[in-house]
Amino acid sequence: MAGKRGALIVLEGVDRAGKTTQCSKLVQALQQSGRPAEMMRFPDRTTTIGQLIGAYLENKSDLEDHTVHLLFSANRWEMVPLMKKKLEQGINLVVDRYAFSGVAFTSAKPGFRLDWCMQPDVGLPKPDLVMFLQLNPAEAALRGQFGQERYETSVFQRTVQQRFEQLMKDQTVNWQVIDAAQNIENVHKDITAHSLNAINKAQNLPLGELWS
Ligand code: NYM
Ligand code: MG
8 A cells, every 4th residue: 555646536517517516425435445535626715815716706806817817726736735745645636626627717718718728737736537527508507596606607608618628639638528417326436437447547657747
């Protein structure tokens, strides 16, 4: 056991795809099978930078679009030392959103190119697995209304979905598409199977750098 690193596992998808629910279930299942696991989420609204982001998302403040993009990225970079430490200790990290949300959401705004949006996150710890919870807008609508936060409109989310599809063409990232329209337990089974596979493989590989 000693010396084996943990895997960095990311869940992505549009709002209401079930990411948070599935992250919790995965952490619980891994822990119950004797594998150390912890959940993280981005944005992490608890830090000083995260509080700026939180106020922006709740429409309590306005920030210039490039500026808030860089804050989202900085909010990931500030957690990197802790993430690396935990992975080195053999803890598997299950992360609710990462740089892919960062790029998909900002590049859904007019005037933002994908490559500009990716640049600040180049070199972040590279996930061993990124699962995209795929849910079409009609299915998502059945799950109820959007909340009151910024970006939570169906028009914007459709553009976000298209940006995710562009990002998923990148073969340097281990993307797995999960059918999030299934019931919670079946989605969980798919996610667990992919995660166990990634955890086994990661043990023998160094942690990579994203998009570099
Ligand atoms: N979001 C999330 C971004 O715009 N950029 C990012 O880098 C990240 C990580 O924040 N609508 C957006 C996506 C969501 C919102 O996320 C808050 P959550 O998971 O609802 O707390
Ligand atoms: Mg949300």
